[in-house]
Amino acid sequence: PPLGKAATLYRCEFECPQWVEAHEVLTLHFGGVDYRCQVYLNGYCAGTHEGFFKQFRLDCTKAIRPGSNVLLVRVENDYTMLGENTGDITPDGDKIYAATGLGYDDPELGWHHCPAAMGIWNFVRLEGMGRLFIDDAWVRPLLDSEEIEMLLEVESRSSNLEENVSFLVSIFGQNFETVVHKDHLHQGKAEFVQGFGDLVHGHNAVFPELMGNGRNYVRFRLPMRNPRLWSPETPWLYQAQVRMLDASSNILDTKTIQFGMRSFEQDETTIPKGKFYLNGKEIRLRGANTMGNFERCIMKGDFDGLRDQILLAKLTRMNFLRMTQRPVHREFYEYCNRLGMMTQTDLPMFSTIRRTQFNEVARQAGCMERHVRAHPCNILVSFMNEPRPAAGSKPHRFIDREEMESLFDMSGRTVRFNNPDRVIKCVDGDYDPPARSGMPDNHVYCGWYIGHGIDLGALHKGHWLPLKPGWNYGCGEFGAEGLDSWEVMENEYPLDWKPESLDAEWSPTVISMSQSHKFHYMWYDTCQTAREWIESSQKHQEWVIGLMTRAFRRMPWMNSFAVHLFIDAWPAGWMKSIMDVYCRPKKAWFAYRDALAPVAVFLRCDRTGVWSGDSIPVEVWVCNDLPEAFSNLELRLNVELDGELLASSWTTGNVPACQPTCLGEISVEMPGVENRSTVRIGVSLLDSENEAVHEDTLELSVFPKEVDASAAVTVFGEAKQVQSFKDCLGLLPSNLVEPADRICVFGKEALLDNIQTLRDAVKKGATVLVLGLPPGEYPLGPAGLTVYPAGMGPRHFVSRATGHPLVDGFQDDDFKFWYNCSLHRVSPILHTLLDAPGWTPILNSGDGGWTKQWDYAPAAAEFVEGTGCWRVVQISLAEFVESNPVAHSFVRRLLDLP
Secondary structure (H helix, E strand, O other): OOOOOEEEEEEEEEEOOHHHHHOOEEEEEEOOEEOEEEEEEOOEEEEEEEOOOOOEEEEOOOOOOOOEEEEEEEEEEOOEOOOOOOOOOOOOOOEOOOOOOOOOOOOOOOOOOOOOOOEEOOOEEEEEEOOEEEEEEEEEEEOOOOEEEEEEEEEEOOOOOEEEOEEEEEEEEOOOOOEEEEEEEEOOEEEOOOOOOOOOOOOOOEEEOEEEOEEEEEEEEEEOOOOOEEOOOOEOOEEEEEEEEOOOOOEEEEEEEEEOEOOEEEEOOOOOEOEEEEOOEEEOEEEEEEOOHHHHHHHHOOHHHHHHHHHHHHHOOOOEEEEOOOOOOHHHHHHHHHHOOEEEEEOOOEOOOEHHHHHHHHHHHHHHHHHHOOOOOEEEEEEEEOOOOHHHHOOOOEOOHHHHHHHHHHHHHHHHHHOOOOEEEEEEOOOOOOOOOOOOEEEOOOOOOOOOOOOHHHHHHOOOOOOOOOEOEEEEEOOOOOOOOHHHHHHHOOOOOOOOOOOOEOOHHHOOOOOHHHHHOOOOOOOOEHHHHHHHHHHHHHHHHHHHHHHHHHOOOEEEEEEOOOEOOOOOOOOOOOEOOOOOEOHHHHHHHHHOOOEEEEEEOOOOEEEOOOEEEEEEEEEEOOOOOEEEEEEEEEEEEOOEEEEEEEEEEEEOOOEEEEEEEEEEEOOOOOOOEEEEEEEEEEOOOOOEEEEEEEEEEEEOOOOOOOOEEEEEOOHHHHHHHHHHHOOEOOOOOOOOOEEEEEHHHHHHHOHHHHHHHHHOOOEEEEEOOOOEEEOOOOOOEEEEEOOOOOEOEOEOOOOOHHHOOOOOOOOEOOEEOOOOEEOOOEOEEEEOOOOEEEEEEEEOOOOOOOEEEEEEEEEEEOOEEEEEEOEOHHHHOOOOHHHHHHHHHHOOOO
């Protein structure tokens, strides 16, 4: 800190080292300053800079002096273009920055490293150079022609306005032994070409490339016959060693360049467009987002930790890491080069772009490409995270989408000017689609922010958002929050966050910016102790990430996805991570790793609870991410009831290269049971050597078929709905005559048209069940009843942990993820909530928002009046009672049926 508009002065005194006398040029080399800076040496302004990630060099030859020197750096911060929440308002500024920083050691803000802090975050060096020096170098692999193109950027501070230089180039294997070139001499030549209609200037057609004052670009090609290719499995690297000589063959400078021979392309012509190819073979990107963990290792000098964290990503079966919303230290890319981990690097832009920064954004896009182009690990770049429509509702400050597309075009041209081969993904997570060029991508958190992007049940069925026709697509972010382990809490949390013990009463509301308490209402029961919160949150994260990843693997056009996040950079920093700050896996890590098996078999079913005797369809999928096909893979299936084998079978199947295949649908007959039991369906995938490749299991809760009693229930409502409900429950027709009648009322009109009759019946002992009330106010109970839309959207879960006798015996997740037989998939069960003062909750949910305080809100409630009672239930029982045993049983209880 501080955040927003602020400035900080850095001051350093140092003695002029003796070695400066041997150098003609002295520079101050900065590894990175966040965000703007002005640099003064002994009162002389050496230069200024904007942008937090670029390394830059300033000439200080004339400013340094013998003896004591004073370096003063003024660093400026600003509000980001995204805007920063300061309480009442969210001011925005000109800082080109997204929402991922390095963080700082402060639990309230710094650990949650989205705040756009400031400072000198990388090295500052005084360096001595010759009058000509190689400031940057890049080797461009050209696999088709078996060549490399070498680009050397030579900076000249010579008093001679032009100098003739030559280069000796040697190329060796870096992690294997080979000599490709030894002291190859390159003497640059330029050819004179007469312009159309120009005067004749003579006949000197060829002349030497002379290094002029300032920046010079030397480009030449060398053959690379039968190179070893860089890939995640074989990260072969070469090293080029360059010596720059003057006209007398004296060495002016040297440079060492690490490079890999690989190609990475995206097909934008063949339908479906957007397939990725690594070294000519199709590849699908499976990875994770990162937000600071690797950078912290580098800043601490923990390069063993950096190595191990990248290896953990490979152990998770990921093949790429998204440098989410920021380029990072060059050391990270160097380690990924050596360890075989592909990367995506993002320009730091989120949501909106200030009109004042249009040209600066394009400039920084070029800086980003120069930052990563030398690294074979970096396969693509992205420009924008989650653009918003309508210029973020501030067209007077931000560019609109049409202008943004122009900026993408300009930035893309800038990137490809610096690297013609770069694959570009303009947008990662598009809230204002479609992008005019490139592959569409959406961020989907429907397993945490409920209906975010797409309904979770629809996703599980295989649906996706509307997108550009004919294109593959990606999901750059998905996930859910899982709390830290007890060890992290105990060792790292500040005292006012820390539970007294694992089993003491505690809530994650004490953790700064934690989302678990807010959003748990939509997914799991409210917990009481730290142990319960850790277990429940991690269990939910495991379920969601496993379910979503498997759904993605089954989508043939889902070309790229990345879980949000991999390893947390700080304690409680961003708890959507699947590994905590100690690099200890949460439950979700195991689910993700299993779902990323290169060749995987998955069972898919929309049902979770079934009746005895039901025949349940189960899809069998084999998902192959490898570029080769497989034939005669054997699948072995078995069905168990509470651990006892009921049936088994086997079959064989062929699996095409790099795509998912549904091998068919099996029909599993549910056994007869007297009590609730568990049926486990298992499948194993074996290769031609009879070795297990992958396996999967599916568990279903089996309920004994209920025999509907011949009970009389009066049902008010639309005729077709009434009849369907009676048929599902096996109800007898009834008239409202006895005081102990059971009455069911569907909808607002049926309730209000018969309100006095129903009230009289309740007072005399009737049970009135009211279903499907739309939002509005109703004259029920001691202070009236209000029905209102559930905040953030429809839910798949309600909590039965209310202590009400009507839900006694139901299990934790019984009211979750129900199958809707009319839609042939899982769909939300709750759309509205109750404000019911004086009523007793039967089922609970919760309500709130991003800024609104969250608290319990009943989904079903009861009010006793006279000798009878009212029961109002807002979960969509009528849609689910036919196909879900729990819904069927619950309705019977609500109507006091035997």
